[in-house]
Amino acid sequence: MSESGNAPLALTIVVFGASRSGKTTLLRGIHDRLGAGKDDADSPREQHAMPLDWVSLDLGTIGGRAASVLLYAVPGVVAFDATRRVLVHGADGVIFVADSQATRLDDNVAARNALGDHLAARGDDPADPLPVAFFYSKRDLPAELLVAPAVLDQALGVGAAPRMTGDAVRGEGVREVLQAVLTLLLRRASGRGAGDA
Amino acid sequence: MRVLEPWLAEPLTGLLRESSARLALVMTASGQVVAQHGFTRSLDVMAVAALGAGILATTAELARVVGSPTDFGAVVHHGESQGIWLAPFDTPRGRWIGLVVFGRESSVGLVRMFFDRFAADVRVAAPSDTQPRELLAEGFERELDDSLRALFGGAPR
Numbered sequence: 001m002s003e004s005g006n007a008p009l010a011l012t013i014v015v016f017g018a019s020r021s022g023k024t025t026l027l028r029g030i031h032d033r034l035g036a037g038k039d040d041a042d043s044p045r046e047q048h049a050m051p052l053d054w055v056s057l058d059l060g061t062i063g064g065r066a067a068s069v070l071l072y073a074v075p076g077v078v079a080f081d082a083t084r085r086v087l088v089h090g091a092d093g094v095i096f097v098a099d100s101q102a103t104r105l106d107d108n109v110a111a112r113n114a115l116g117d118h119l120a121a122r123g124d125d126p127a128d129p130l131p132v133a134f135f136y137s138k139r140d141l142p143a144e145l146l147v148a149p150a151v152l153d154q155a156l157g158v159g160a161a162p163r164m165t166g167d168a169v170r171g172e173g174v175r176e177v178l179q180a181v182l183t184l185l186l187r188r189a190s191g192r193g194a195g196d197a
Numbered sequence: 198m199r200v201l202e203p204w205l206a207e208p209l210t211g212l213l214r215e216s217s218a219r220l221a222l223v224m225t226a227s228g229q230v231v232a233q234h235g236f237t238r239s240l241d242v243m244a245v246a247a248l249g250a251g252i253l254a255t256t257a258e259l260a261r262v263v264g265s266p267t268d269f270g271a272v273v274h275h276g277e278s279q280g281i282w283l284a285p286f287d288t289p290r291g292r293w294i295g296l297v298v299f300g301r302e303s304s305v306g307l308v309r310m311f312f313d314r315f316a317a318d319v320r321v322a323a324p325s326d327t328q329p330r331e332l333l334a335e336g337f338e339r340e341l342d343d344s345l346r347a348l349f350g351g352a353p354r
Contacts, residue, residue, distance in 0.1 A: 008201060012228075057348065059345075061340065062341055063340065091227070175349045178345065179342065
């Protein structure tokens, strides 16, 4: 935490999705790959510890401001809907994790609808919506178990939002979806608009 | 004491001095730390901020579910040797949360009184936020890419 200078940019991203869709695995994928580009001496273990379902990243200086991001996995169980609402209310961006298995399609759609309700409750300006990126998990499973990404796109109403596929256990697509949502919310924070290219 | 913005130092110093608090943490409603005093490990600060924000978010949601017209306000845990005061307060920057840990040398009433004064001092001292968003310098997307490559590994572009 800096003590003066330009106001730091502290960002909060919630990882939303159905129960057992891969939210915590995505966070663990991020956590486990931290420091892959640094020597151990630059990556103190304490800074990267993952004591709860959240991960903190120090992004360094972005656009002239010290930037950090906290990622929280919201409970996937419907019984915790109130908790999910609270977390989405305080978020700067959302990563929606959809389970790629065909048998989980209905669960994904239910979670997407719940997210839509929570986003509507925030009362954001429709012209300036909260950035959401989609991650289709478990793409490493046998193809006969999976639903095509295009089907998920349609079912979840992805539209023009960023969408990545991958396998969080092996880290595939993890950095990409994080970068996609961070880019959107930094554009939003900069006043350039999430949709501006 | 560490503060994100210098104008916070004076109100927080006053709260600590007058209430004899041992530890203090000021955070946004989503748990982002704004100021702290007394914590020695960054991990503790982040965990306490997340847990404190979670407690208040939970009580606010509980209030909504049971039909309370307002939030329940402060939450106090009074242990044998020390207590915790946790309360939201409104600022020109939005709703913030204060968490104060106090011992036998202080009391709930004392903390409450000086916490209210602290909240009022913050409202007065906070610069008016007429610009809701501060522009980031050009090139921030490249810097984000470089930062994530440094964190996760990967060849620079």
